Amino acid sequence: MTDYKFCPRCKTELRVLYEDEYKRLVCPECDFIYYYNSKPTASAVIEDGNRVLLCRRNIEPRKNYWDLPGGFLEAGEHPEEGAKREIKEELEVEIDILDTLGIFMDSYESSESLSTLNIYYLAKIKSGKLRMASEINEIKWFDRDNLPKEMAFKSNTEALSAWRARKTPKKNFGRRNDF
Numbered sequence: 001m002t003d004y005k006f007c008p009r010c011k012t013e014l015r016v017l018y019e020d021e022y023k024r025l026v027c028p029e030c031d032f033i034y035y036y037n038s039k040p041t042a043s044a045v046i047e048d049g050n051r052v053l054l055c056r057r058n059i060e061p062r063k064n065y066w067d068l069p070g071g072f073l074e075a076g077e078h079p080e081e082g083a084k085r086e087i088k089e090e091l092e093v094e095i096d097i098l099d100t101l102g103i104f105m106d107s108y109e110s111s112e113s114l115s116t117l118n119i120y121y122l123a124k125i126k127s128g129k130l131r132m133a134s135e136i137n138e139i140k141w142f143d144r145d146n147l148p149k150e151m152a153f154k155s156n157t158e159a160l161s162a163w164r165a166r167k168t169p170k171k172n173f174g175r176r177n178d179f
Helices: 079-091 154-167
Strands: 015-019 022-026 039-048 051-057 070-072 093-107 115-128 136-143
Touching (some): 039 093, 039 154, 079 093, 079 115, 079 136, 115 154
Antiparallel strands (some): 039 051, 039 070, 051 136, 093 115
8 A cells, every 4th residue: 555654644553444444544643544555657659641650668567568657746747748748758749639548457566566646649640850868769650550569558559559459450241320
C-alpha cells in the first residue's frame, strides 16, 4: 500500500482501517485518511495510416521495452494537455488529438506498488521533427500487423488492441440494413 507510518497533519502513528475491500491508513488523533489512489497518466497512440509510433524506453522500469509516448499528469493538469506536453517533451513534436482511445488500469512498477490510471488518446503529428529525449533510446514506426510482442506495460498492449480494432475493416456479410 504505502510506506507512510505517521500522519502528515499531526504526526500521530497511522492505523490500518479496512473499509469494504479497501485498506486505508487513518489517523486516530485527527481523523486524517490517506487514500491510496491510482496515479493518472496520459499517452498518445500516434498514427500515420496503418502505422503507429513506438518508443524504446531508456529508463526503468522496463528499460529497453517498447512503449507508447506519454507520462504522469501534473496536479490539476487536463489529460489532453498532459498528453500534448509529454509528447513535446519526449519527441519534440506537437500533436493533434483526434479522439479518446480508452482508459486502462495498470501498475508502473513490477511490484504493483504504484497503480496507474492510463488515459490513451488517438493522435497525429501536427508539426515538428521527431527527436528523442534522454528517456528514450529509439523511436520507430510499426505497421499495425507487425507490432512488438512484448510492450513495456499491459496498458500499452490494451491501447494498441483498441487501436487495431478501430483499424480493422468491418465485414458486411452481404446484409442490408433497412433502418
